[in-house]
Amino acid sequence: MTTEPAPGTAAPMPPSAPAHEPETAHEPEAAILLSHAARWYGNVVAVNDVSFSLGPGVTGLLGPNGAGKTTLLHMLAGFLAPSAGEVRVLGRSPNRDPSVYRQIGLVPEREAVYPFLTGLDYVKFNARLQGMPDADRAAREAIARVGLEDAMDRQIGTYSKGMRQRVKVAGSLVHNPQVLLLDEPFNGMDPRQRIAMMDLLGELAEAGRTILFSSHILEEVEQVGTEILVMVAGRLAASGDFRAIRALMTDRPHTIAIRSSDDRKLATTLMGDPAVFAVELTKTGLSVQTAQLGVFRRLVARTSRDAGVRLLEVVSSDESLESVFDYLVGR
Amino acid sequence: MGSIAAMPEIARVTLRQLLGRRRTLLLVLLSTLPVLLALAFRVAGETEIERFSRRIFDTISMTILLPLVAILFGSGAFGAEIDDGTIVYLLAKPVPRWVVVASKALSAIAIAILLTGGSTALAGFIDMVPAGGDGVLATEAQVLAMVVGSACYVSLFLALSLFTRRALVIGIGYMLVWEGALSLMLPGIANLSIRQYSLGAATAIYNLPLQETRLSAETAFLLAGVLVVASLAIATWRLMRFELPGGSD
Numbered sequence: 001m002t003t004e005p006a007p008g009t010a011a012p013m014p015p016s017a018p019a020h021e022p023e024t025a026h027e028p029e030a031a032i033l034l035s036h037a038a039r040w041y042g043n044v045v046a047v048n049d050v051s052f053s054l055g056p057g058v059t060g061l062l063g064p065n066g067a068g069k070t071t072l073l074h075m076l077a078g079f080l081a082p083s084a085g086e087v088r089v090l091g092r093s094p095n096r097d098p099s100v101y102r103q104i105g106l107v108p109e110r111e112a113v114y115p116f117l118t119g120l121d122y123v124k125f126n127a128r129l130q131g132m133p134d135a136d137r138a139a140r141e142a143i144a145r146v147g148l149e150d151a152m153d154r155q156i157g158t159y160s161k162g163m164r165q166r167v168k169v170a171g172s173l174v175h176n177p178q179v180l181l182l183d184e185p186f187n188g189m190d191p192r193q194r195i196a197m198m199d200l201l202g203e204l205a206e207a208g209r210t211i212l213f214s215s216h217i218l219e220e221v222e223q224v225g226t227e228i229l230v231m232v233a234g235r236l237a238a239s240g241d242f243r244a245i246r247a248l249m250t251d252r253p254h255t256i257a258i259r260s261s262d263d264r265k266l267a268t269t270l271m272g273d274p275a276v277f278a279v280e281l282t283k284t285g286l287s288v289q290t291a292q293l294g295v296f297r298r299l300v301a302r303t304s305r306d307a308g309v310r311l312l313e314v315v316s317s318d319e320s321l322e323s324v325f326d327y328l329v330g331r
Numbered sequence: 332m333g334s335i336a337a338m339p340e341i342a343r344v345t346l347r348q349l350l351g352r353r354r355t356l357l358l359v360l361l362s363t364l365p366v367l368l369a370l371a372f373r374v375a376g377e378t379e380i381e382r383f384s385r386r387i388f389d390t391i392s393m394t395i396l397l398p399l400v401a402i403l404f405g406s407g408a409f410g411a412e413i414d415d416g417t418i419v420y421l422l423a424k425p426v427p428r429w430v431v432v433a434s435k436a437l438s439a440i441a442i443a444i445l446l447t448g449g450s451t452a453l454a455g456f457i458d459m460v461p462a463g464g465d466g467v468l469a470t471e472a473q474v475l476a477m478v479v480g481s482a483c484y485v486s487l488f489l490a491l492s493l494f495t496r497r498a499l500v501i502g503i504g505y506m507l508v509w510e511g512a513l514s515l516m517l518p519g520i521a522n523l524s525i526r527q528y529s530l531g532a533a534t535a536i537y538n539l540p541l542q543e544t545r546l547s548a549e550t551a552f553l554l555a556g557v558l559v560v561a562s563l564a565i566a567t568w569r570l571m572r573f574e575l576p577g578g579s580d
Binding site for chain 2 (some may be wrong): 042080081098108114124125128131
């Protein structure tokens with residue numbers, strides 16, 4: 001994966017992610033290429049100056065809701081023309097060229113699948129529209145890959161959310177596409193189904209397919225993609241090896257809200273410790289900033305006991321994924 | 332599989348989508364109304380072409396049944412898939428867009444003809460055919476009007492549904508205001524009235540005893556053909572540029 005941070009974005013680029021100009025655009029092996037791609041709707045910018053290229057393998061597209069992940073995937077799938085920049089899949093512009101879908105499989109985020117079709121009929125429908133010579137066999141094989149054989153003769157309207165996701169995946173890979181784009185594919189799957197789907201994506205990647213899937217859940221991406229792209233507010237905030245980005249996320253400053261029997265006294269004692277770099281007295285108690293969460297947890301317990309202060313509440317106030325993303329953007 | 336071979340697949344899914352909707356049941360019920368009225372006329376001994384044409388064919392089949400059925404199926408052929416998001420499964424396929432449009436249009440036109448033409452044929456058979464040779468011709472002419480009208484309404488509102496989600500509302504407005512009121516008051520707009528294309532086409536078989544038929548059969552067929560071809564061409568153009576929203580994300 002190669003990337004280029006958007007101008008004006010302080011994007012952390014982990015050392016393992018070589019960042020260079022997308023002259024890589026002209027490398028023939030890049031299955032997916034975005035070069036300064038942007039998409040806006042009126043005054044709303046959904047995707048802002050994003051550049052990266054991907055070759056075979058699994059890449060996770062991580063970001064909070066509203067980050068522009070679906071817009072980005074729809075641009076790659078040819079359903080949205082870029083307002084600026086360039087989007088290429090397998091060396092071609094996917095927009096307004098239906099023949100490109102012979103090589104692209106797409107799993108959309110929306111759950112709806114024709115409820116009146118059986119799982120097998122739905123996958124066969126996809127195979128026939130893809131022009132597969134033996135649609136029935138291709139459909140049965142794709143259904144077996146997602147482990148849905150037992151339910152393939154039932155109408156999709158009776159499927160659980162996880163089963164619908166799996167039949168969508170089966171429909172998208174029935175023609176053995178070179179590029180697979182999946183928008184929140186693990187939504188609604190139980191842990192066992194997730195593991196099976198993750199294994200399947202891994203197998204496809206090993207077979208040389210280029211797979212890009214989106215998720216707003218860190219752990220999902222962690223388990224599937226070693227390479228990730230992090231999007232925040234339409235921009236590429238970080239990209240590269242997952243472990244490096246994970247380290248950035250866990251080492252970020254944390255804000256802890258504390259209520260105690262004597263906030264002022266506790267503040268004075270905490271200030272003396274190097275694990276703490278800011279303490280503020282607030283209306284309700286204390287707001288403490290630390291870069292070492294584990295060390296701080298032990299520290300606050302010991303310090304309060306030694307100082308004879310009773311702790312009433314200790315809450316980490318910025319544990320949401322959004323705050324993690326905000327931190328990445330702000331760096 | 333050639334591109335054309337995708338048509339039956341798309342048509343099959345479209346038919347199941349359109350027929351599976353609750354409103355289709357209401358349309359089926361509505362299409363039985365002319366038949367029931369024809370039965371009532373027959374029982375009352377009124378098997379007269381003129382009376383049937385004015386009271387049942389013109390008042391109900393032409394004015395209410397045909398536009399309602401064809402506008403609902405026309406706007407629903409793509410509209411239902413756009414609303415629920417399943418359109419993506421059609422668009423993400425290497426199938427030329429004109430094939431998608433033609434498959435959807437043919438499906439919707441077929442069921443519109445089945446309901447409106449079927450209803451008209453049955454009602455005519457009950458009430459006009461007993462009147463003799465002219466009764467048979469009048470029934471055939473009325474069925475032809477339904478066929479032409481179905482093709483025109485479906486094509487126009489199928490194309491419109493790719494531009495706006497309010498195609499159905501616009502269609503009902505067109506039916507009530509344009510066809511219902513303005514075309515009666517302003518004879519000059521006959522050239523822009525699907526109702527007039529349908530009635531004009533019918534005169535190729537039989538001159539129905541309706542005063543307001545304003546177009547010759549030739550003109551009606553020509554204008555109807557232009558409308559259908561232009562609508563489907565615009566629909567294809569639009570589908571090639573159709574954009575899916577970014578979604579919640």
